[in-house]
Amino acid sequence: MAVRCVRFVVLVAGVRMQIAVDLSALKRTTWREYGVRFVVGGSITAIAGLIAKEFGASVGGLFLAFPAIFPASATLIEKHEKEKKEEHGLEGIDRGKEAASADAAGSALGSIGLLIFAISVWRLMPKHKPWLVLAGATLLWLVVSVLLWRLRKRL
Numbered sequence: 722m723a724v725r726c727v728r729f730v731v732l733v734a735g736v737r738m739q740i741a742v743d744l745s746a747l748k749r750t751t752w753r754e755y756g757v758r759f760v761v762g763g764s765i766t767a768i769a770g771l772i773a774k775e776f777g778a779s780v781g782g783l784f785l786a787f788p789a790i791f792p793a794s795a796t797l798i799e800k801h802e803k804e805k806k807e808e809h810g811l812e813g814i815d816r817g818k819e820a821a822s823a824d825a826a827g828s829a830l831g832s833i834g835l836l837i838f839a840i841s842v843w844r845l846m847p848k849h850k851p852w853l854v855l856a857g858a859t860l861l862w863l864v865v866s867v868l869l870w871r872l873r874k875r876l
Contacts, residue, residue, distance in 0.1 A: 749801055749804075750797070750801075754797050757797075758794060758797070761792055765784075765792075766785065768784065769781050769782075769784035769785040772784050773785075791825075791828055794824070795821045795824055795825060796821070798817070798820050798821045798824050799817035799818060799820060799821040800817065801817075802816050802817040802819075802820040802821075803816065803817035826870075826873060827870065830866055830869040830870050830873065831862075831866045833865065833866070833869060834861075834862040834863070834864075834865040834866030834869065835862060837858075837861055837862060837865045838858045838859065838861060838862040841854070841857065841858040841861055842854055842855065842858045845857070845858070
């Protein structure tokens, strides 16, 4: 029997979270959709490289921070959620938009956590062991991102 969904509960910053990995989602994604993600992500990265070549690494780096795969992923999330609802005879337009919106919110909040990660690495790397700085900054990213997500859900 194949495992379709793996669920487990973790404790992060004193908050119990249920995490699920739905392996059946891999079957719903076509090679064409993977191709779209690859082309969109690669194009955004190439454009960031051209900007860096023209205006310098500092400016180009700002554009590299753009989540290259997000635009394609958001549209595919919306499409898949809509299709799942329609399989059950329901109209899935609203659910698709809600799922894409939640993904966008998660990306934005994760980016704030990533900013905290970057600042931590920048400030601590010269003074401490690299493995310790990266481990601590990763944990900090996770805690900040989860706490911001929890705060968002309460508002």
